[in-house]
Amino acid sequence: MQTFSFAGSERKFFGACMVIGVISLLAIYLTDDPLHSRFWGNILQNGSFFLGIAFISLFLYAAKIIAYSGWHVQFKRILESYSLFLGVGLIFMIVLGLGTYFGFHSLYEWNQPHLVENDPIIQGKSPFLNPGWYLFATIVFGGSWFFVARQLRALSLKEDSEGDISFKIHKKMKIWAAIMLPLGGFTSAAAIWLWLMSLDAHWYSTLYGWYTGASWLVAAVGFLILTIIYLKSRGFYPKVTEEHLHDLGKYLFAFSVFWAYLWFSQYMLIWYANIGEATIYFHHRHEHYPTLFYINLVINFALPFLILLTNDSKRRKGTLIFVSIAVIIGHWIDFFLMVKPGVHYTTNKILMTTGMEEAAAELTRFTMPGLLDFGVFIGFIGLFGYFVFNSLTKAALVPAKDPYLEESLHHHVA
Amino acid sequence: MANKKDVLFGLYDDEEILVAAVKEAKNQKFDIMDVFTPFPVHGLDPALGLSESRLHVAGFVFGLLGALTAFGFMTWINVVDWPIIIGGKPYWSVPAFIPITFELTVLFSAVGMVIVFYTICGLAPTGNTKVLDNRITDDKFCLAFDVTKMDESEKSELEKFFGNTGASEINTKTL
Numbered sequence: 001m002q003t004f005s006f007a008g009s010e011r012k013f014f015g016a017c018m019v020i021g022v023i024s025l026l027a028i029y030l031t032d033d034p035l036h037s038r039f040w041g042n043i044l045q046n047g048s049f050f051l052g053i054a055f056i057s058l059f060l061y062a063a064k065i066i067a068y069s070g071w072h073v074q075f076k077r078i079l080e081s082y083s084l085f086l087g088v089g090l091i092f093m094i095v096l097g098l099g100t101y102f103g104f105h106s107l108y109e110w111n112q113p114h115l116v117e118n119d120p121i122i123q124g125k126s127p128f129l130n131p132g133w134y135l136f137a138t139i140v141f142g143g144s145w146f147f148v149a150r151q152l153r154a155l156s157l158k159e160d161s162e163g164d165i166s167f168k169i170h171k172k173m174k175i176w177a178a179i180m181l182p183l184g185g186f187t188s189a190a191a192i193w194l195w196l197m198s199l200d201a202h203w204y205s206t207l208y209g210w211y212t213g214a215s216w217l218v219a220a221v222g223f224l225i226l227t228i229i230y231l232k233s234r235g236f237y238p239k240v241t242e243e244h245l246h247d248l249g250k251y252l253f254a255f256s257v258f259w260a261y262l263w264f265s266q267y268m269l270i271w272y273a274n275i276g277e278a279t280i281y282f283h284h285r286h287e288h289y290p291t292l293f294y295i296n297l298v299i300n301f302a303l304p305f306l307i308l309l310t311n312d313s314k315r316r317k318g319t320l321i322f323v324s325i326a327v328i329i330g331h332w333i334d335f336f337l338m339v340k341p342g343v344h345y346t347t348n349k350i351l352m353t354t355g356m357e358e359a360a361a362e363l364t365r366f367t368m369p370g371l372l373d374f375g376v377f378i379g380f381i382g383l384f385g386y387f388v389f390n391s392l393t394k395a396a397l398v399p400a401k402d403p404y405l406e407e408s409l410h411h412h413v414a
Numbered sequence: 415m416a417n418k419k420d421v422l423f424g425l426y427d428d429e430e431i432l433v434a435a436v437k438e439a440k441n442q443k444f445d446i447m448d449v450f451t452p453f454p455v456h457g458l459d460p461a462l463g464l465s466e467s468r469l470h471v472a473g474f475v476f477g478l479l480g481a482l483t484a485f486g487f488m489t490w491i492n493v494v495d496w497p498i499i500i501g502g503k504p505y506w507s508v509p510a511f512i513p514i515t516f517e518l519t520v521l522f523s524a525v526g527m528v529i530v531f532y533t534i535c536g537l538a539p540t541g542n543t544k545v546l547d548n549r550i551t552d553d554k555f556c557l558a559f560d561v562t563k564m565d566e567s568e569k570s571e572l573e574k575f576f577g578n579t580g581a582s583e584i585n586t587k588t589l
Contacts, residue, residue, distance in 0.1 A: 311470070
């Protein structure tokens with residue numbers, strides 16, 4: 001039985017990342033506009049990004065249990081650790097939920113009574129877009145995911161010590177996984193509408209939930225590949241071979257294509273129909289953020305597609321590390337593009353209507369993420385990494401009695 | 415076929431015996447002509463020492479050809495040959511071309527790979543493929559040697575090899 005040890009140097013590294021994050025957040029808060037829109041925008045962008053990675057890891061784990069998947073079993077502890085991060089990620093979203101309820105941030109246009117007053121469109125959406133429901137849904141949806149994540153983790157640990165040939169515990173895990181798939185599928189879409197899509201309160205897209213979920217999925221697979229390769233370099237997981245990495249590389253490739261497919265489906269329908277209330281979303285982003293608009297497509301589609309197209313590149317560690325890092329940054333930029341334009345629009349509108357025209361004139365658009373934004377990103381990576389490595393120490397790295405363990409130990413794809 | 419080939423082949427009942435026989439033949443430095451199985455056998459390619467298939471290169475080339483065909487043709491139609499304004503969009507509307515470009519990429523690469531595969535395997539409609547034994551498409555696993563230039567002692571050595579490795583039948587056929 002191999003147990004992971006969290007080395008002192010790793011603790012220091014992740015700790016330093018977190019310090020950078022905290023300093024960046026403080027600096028942003030001090031230099032921000034009167035509404036602190038950049039500060040809260042960063043919390044929302046990174047909070048929902050990393051919470052989503054935790055959520056989608058749980059979803060992937062549940063899907064694998066349901067689909068009789070065996071090859072991932074050796075490193076399923078990493079997926080479990082990722083999914084437990086839901087507990088930490090939720091804190092940020094609950095703080096934002098409390099913020100909408102008590103009004104200590106102003107990210108959402110639908111949460112400004114004086115703006116909604118004269119706005120029949122947002123009034124029509126108010127049964128869904130209101131602070132009470134935002135807070136309630138965040139707690140209940142996120143809480144239910146966290147609950148299932150803890151159940152699966154507990155059963156998985158129990159299987160290690162008490163598992164036997166009747167596979168009773170594994171069958172119980174199957175039930176929780178079967179609950180998780182529809183639960184996660186429906187609630188995550190609604191959560192994404194509330195957290196991210198409602199930033200552009202007049203606009204909506206039925207593809208938005210899928211598209212954001214695909215972003216999470218690619219980033220989660222990227223983190224998974226990086227974690228496995230790092231742990232291998234420290235001598236853990238001797239039996240996770242390039243065959244496993246090959247399959248993860250296929251995931252990275254396939255989900256990147258899937259993300260691009262959804263991005264394009266959303267874009268093309270809106271472009272083709274050319275209805276003002278629908279095109280406004282892309283108009284903002286294309287007009288004011290042209291560099292990021294195209295960088296987003298290049299990093300998240302063209303790059304993984306062309307690099308991972310051949311068989312060999314999915315089996316080479318260096319290529320996988322490069323592409324994983326690129327898509328993690330790429331999807332963080334994708335989230336920046338989802339959050340920032342809407343926040344800027346809302347903040348500007350609030351400042352203009354509450355007699356703070358001077359502050360509105362000084363408002364920076366931040367068409368590129370600044371160094372401080374990257375600092376916050378690094379801080380969140382530190383938090384995520386620290387949490388994941390810490391929870392990896394709490395159980396054997398390779399589960400002992402999973403029914404599919406043997407399959408995972410002898411995995412061959414080519 | 416210009417040159418007739420004499421083939422000595424053994425039929426095996428099970429894929430695992432076949433893979434073991436292939437490994438044994440490699441050990442004894444026999445020159446294997448070919449192996450025929452009714453379905454893909456796991457671990458057979460590395461045992462035979464075959465290099466990775468290059469079929470996907472053909473797939474990529476045909477895919478690229480499909481993408482260029484679709485995109486070029488639509489561009490020519492909509493910009494040069496018969497420009498029509500549709501839905502107030504410019505003549506050269508790239509987003510509208512993407513779905514068809516995608517479809518033709520898939521179509522060309524799939525059909526192209528099938529054609530290349532069948533041609534290489536001699537299964538094209540014009541080919542006149544001779545089958546060693548009809549049962550190799552059903553339940554027999556065949557290991558074949560080219561014995562055209564071999565003398566009797568070498569042939570008997572091969573027959574002995576088939577006997578030792580558990581072949582259920584040993585036959586000869588001239589192709």
